[in-house]
Amino acid sequence: MKFIDVFAGCGGLSLGLLKAGFRGVAAIEKSPMAFETLRHNLVDGHRYQFEWPKWLPKQAMSCEDFLSTYSENIKDLRGKIDLMVGGPPCQGFSTAGRRNPADPRNKMAEQYLELVKIIRPTYLIIENVSGFNSKFSEKKRTDQENQKNFERSYADFICEELSTIGYSVSRGKLNCARFGVPQNRHRYLIICTLRNKEVNFFEELLGFSDQFKEQKKLPLLRPTSVQEAISDLETRDRKLVECVDSSMPGFLEAAYQAPQIYSPYLHLMREGFDAAPNSRRLPRHKPNTILQFSKIQRASEPGRSLSKKARDNLGLKKHAITVLTKSAPAPTITTLPDDIIHYSELRILTARETARIQSFPDWFEFVGKYTTGGKSRKLECPRYTQIGNAVPPLLGEAMGLLIKCLDHQISASYPAEGKLDEAT
Structure with missing residues (x-):
């Protein structure tokens, strides 16, 4: 199964997916420093190498630049990508700072949605801070549109948009410690599919945690210290x-x-x-x-x-x-x-x-x-x-393994809907 990582950072989520057996196609990251770490380890690395397209330079770029400069090439990816992942920068809606619905950094999530509409991957994973699902709260609300924005979280906005274009959406907050990460890191996940709409992927992920830790030989009855x-x-x-x-x-x-x-x-x-x-x-x-x-x-x-x-x-x-x-x-x-x-x-x-x-x-x-x-x-x-x-690679690997497993089950039940992943 092939994936694209958008807002990839230094490659934590990409690493987890590669370890789960996915094949990386491209990674979009604006910071030259973070991209160089990702390129050094995963794009041109000794253990892993992305199947990088010839038309895309191996260099840092924003999602906006990717969309505007390579729009025709991106259209050719439609139907060829199994999974698209990304954690749009969260400063505009993080509970750790001032929450401003007009923050231009929030637009990056909308650019992610634009990519989704063009590429139409079978599966989507959006990872962000737990405050991603918190509603904005301000005393001054100047107009009706502003009022509407304040009444819903940014996660609500994104999920509504994804549902409109045909995705089945499951979402929720989890603690990465549940998957063996030695850290109480609470994150908000949105997991989507174009396929079997009866499966709640987020609930399946929570139920998969013990099996994943057992596979990794990590303690089941206590967190990793x-x-x-x-x-x-x-x-x-x-x-x-x-x-x-x-x-x-x-x-x-x-x-x-x-x-x-x-x-x-x-x-x-x-x-x-x-x-x-x-x-x-x-x-x-x-x-x-x-x-x-x-x-x-x-x-x-x-x-x-x-x-x-x-x-x-x-x-x-x-x-x-x-x-x-x-x-x-x-x-x-x-x-x-x-x-x-x-x-x-x-x-x-x-x-x-x-x-x-x-x-x-x-x-x-x-x-x-x-x-x-x-x-x-x-x-x-x-x-x-x-x-x-970064996204903890252990969490990324768990999500990748689960999606491969569920995709295999769905393909076995409905072979006409998709290809069978023999590796799973």
Whole structure:
């Protein structure tokens, strides 16, 4: 089965689908930094390679540019794509910030819909933040159209549009920890099909979680813990050496030594990879910062974001900061590395540790600068941002396996409606 990834980021969802046996055709991503990580690993990678069309340059581009520049070529894809996936940028309707229905970034979801109408893939997956289904709330509503926009969520708008063009829509919110990801990451999914309209794909996905974890040999009765994911990356009793993949000199990393015994989750992350993973650069915290981390650790409840009272007492302006609990999943990994403090070391996490918590395997190499600041934050997508924005590959793999399985069942029942996927 062939897929296209739109708003692909660094390739978390694409990686999951490739691992599930799908064949990648193209990936559209606006950020050059994120696209280069995706290209390096999945388009021209050693383990996976997209079946990239000759007419499409292997370079970053926006969905708008893709539509306007290659409209005739895109029309030729109609009926040839089994699955289209994408997580349109969510800043305009995220509950973490100001929710503005007029935010131009919301238009990206409409561009995604335009692509759907042209290509008409058999299946669709749209992944976004849980606030994607929250209705806008403002005191000032100036006209009737504005009133209509406020009365429904952006997810409602998209689902209504998809239903109008013939798709059967199922949707809902889930926690990625349900699929073995060591992180309480709540996401909103819209899963659509042009085929059997009696199947609720979202409900089927929820019911598939235990079978998926059993297949991956992950614990069924408890979530995967942070310690299971990153304990081999601790720096205690490790020699510190120069970081070899940092564009800025003077940074260190802990010499990597693989443990003799892997946890089931770590076994998935190592995946036969016998080298040290990249992106292990340690932060250069100032003494005052380390002292502040110590105070935060003493003032925090394990696994809970620091309370407002504690933040005020410590003079912190950050809205959220959490000390990890080693025996529990992490909170949602964000694009800001200083949102989370290590469970046993007075530091933020390395990029590789955040990648492990997102379920990226160690062979997957992140490229480009580690962080950025100032005005560049709106323009650049460094490693921490790439990782924080990604769909956990484990969730992507579970969705891919489920769609292949259900497609096989539907094809067996209605052979005239579609081809039988023998691999399933």
